[in-house]
Amino acid sequence: EAQVTQNPRYLITVTGKKLTVTCSQNMNHEYMSWYRQDPGLGLRQIYYSMNVEVTDKGDVPEGYKVSRKEKRNFPLILESPSPNQTSLYFCASSGSSGSSSEQFFGPGTRLTVL
Amino acid sequence: RKEVEQDPGPFNVPEGATVAFNCTYSNSASQSFFWYRQDCRKEPKLLMSVYSSGNEDGRFTAQLNRASQYISLLIRDSKLSDSATYLCVVNDSKENTGFQKLVFGTGTRLLVSP
Numbered sequence: 397e398a399q400v401t402q403n404p405r406y407l408i409t410v411t412g413k414k415l416t417v418t419c420s421q422n423m424n425h426e427y428m429s430w431y432r433q434d435p436g437l438g439l440r441q442i443y444y445s446m447n448v449e450v451t452d453k454g455d456v457p458e459g460y461k462v463s464r465k466e467k468r469n470f471p472l473i474l475e476s477p478s479p480n481q482t483s484l485y486f487c488a489s490s491g492s493s494g495s496s497s498e499q500f501f502g503p504g505t506r507l508t509v510l
Numbered sequence: 511r512k513e514v515e516q517d518p519g520p521f522n523v524p525e526g527a528t529v530a531f532n533c534t535y536s537n538s539a540s541q542s543f544f545w546y547r548q549d550c551r552k553e554p555k556l557l558m559s560v561y562s563s564g565n566e567d568g569r570f571t572a573q574l575n576r577a578s579q580y581i582s583l584l585i586r587d588s589k590l591s592d593s594a595t596y597l598c599v600v601n602d603s604k605e606n607t608g609f610q611k612l613v614f615g616t617g618t619r620l621l622v623s624p
Contacts, residue, residue: 431614436518438597438616439554454611486553499612501553 400502419487428470432483477509514615533581533598542601
C-alpha cells in the first residue's frame with residue numbers, strides 16, 4: 397500500500413530533551429516536506445526537500461533540523477525542544493515539487509513539550 | 511493580510527443541504543489551486559484540484575475567479591460523512607528555486623446533521 401508513515405504518533409517530552417520524528421514514504425517520491433498545524437494558524441511548512449541531500453527552510457524552520465540521506469526517509473529533529481513547539485506535525489511527499497502534484501500526508505505526530 | 515483566507519465556520523447544515531465555502535488568496539501569480547479535506551485529528555487528503563474553467567466531481571463543484579482571486583467549493587446533497595474541515599490550498603513560488611510551495615488556508619469546518 398502506498399503510504400507515508402510517521403513515528404511516533406504521540407510523544408510527550410520535556411524541554412531540552414532532543415527528539416527525532418521519523419518519516420518514511422514508499423512511493424519513490426522526490427519531494428518531501430514537514431508541516432506543523434496549530435489552531436487558528438493552519439498548516440505551516442517547516443522544511444522541505446526536493447531530493448536526496450537537498451533541503452531548504454520553509455516558513456517556520458527555527459528550532460528544527462532535517463536530513464535527507466535516502467530518498468524514502470526525511471526525519472525531523474528537535475535538538476532542544478521548547479513548549480512553543482507543542483503542535484501536530486505532518487510529513488508529506490509528492491512525486492515532484494511541481495505545483496500541480498498532489499501531496500500525500502502521513503498520519504501526524506502529536507507532540508507535547510512540557 | 512493572510513496569503514489564503516477562509517471563513518473558519520463552523521457551517522452547520524442538515525443532510526441534503528447545499529453548502530458553499532469561499533476562499534480568497536493574495537498572490538495574483540498563483541497558478542494552481544486545490545481543496546483538501548481533513549477529518550478530525552487526521553491528515554489532510556486531496557479532495558479536488560480547481561481548474562480555471564471550473565470542475566465538478568460528483569456532488570462537489572469547484573470554481574476559480576482569477577480576477578477576484580477567489581475560489582469556491584460547492585457541496586450538493588450533503589451527507590453525514592461530509593462533516594470535516596475543508597482546506598483551501600494555493601501554490602506559491604520560491605524565488606530563484608523553481609520550487610512551487612503550497613500555502614494552506616486555516617480551513618472551514620462543516621458539520622452535517624441528521
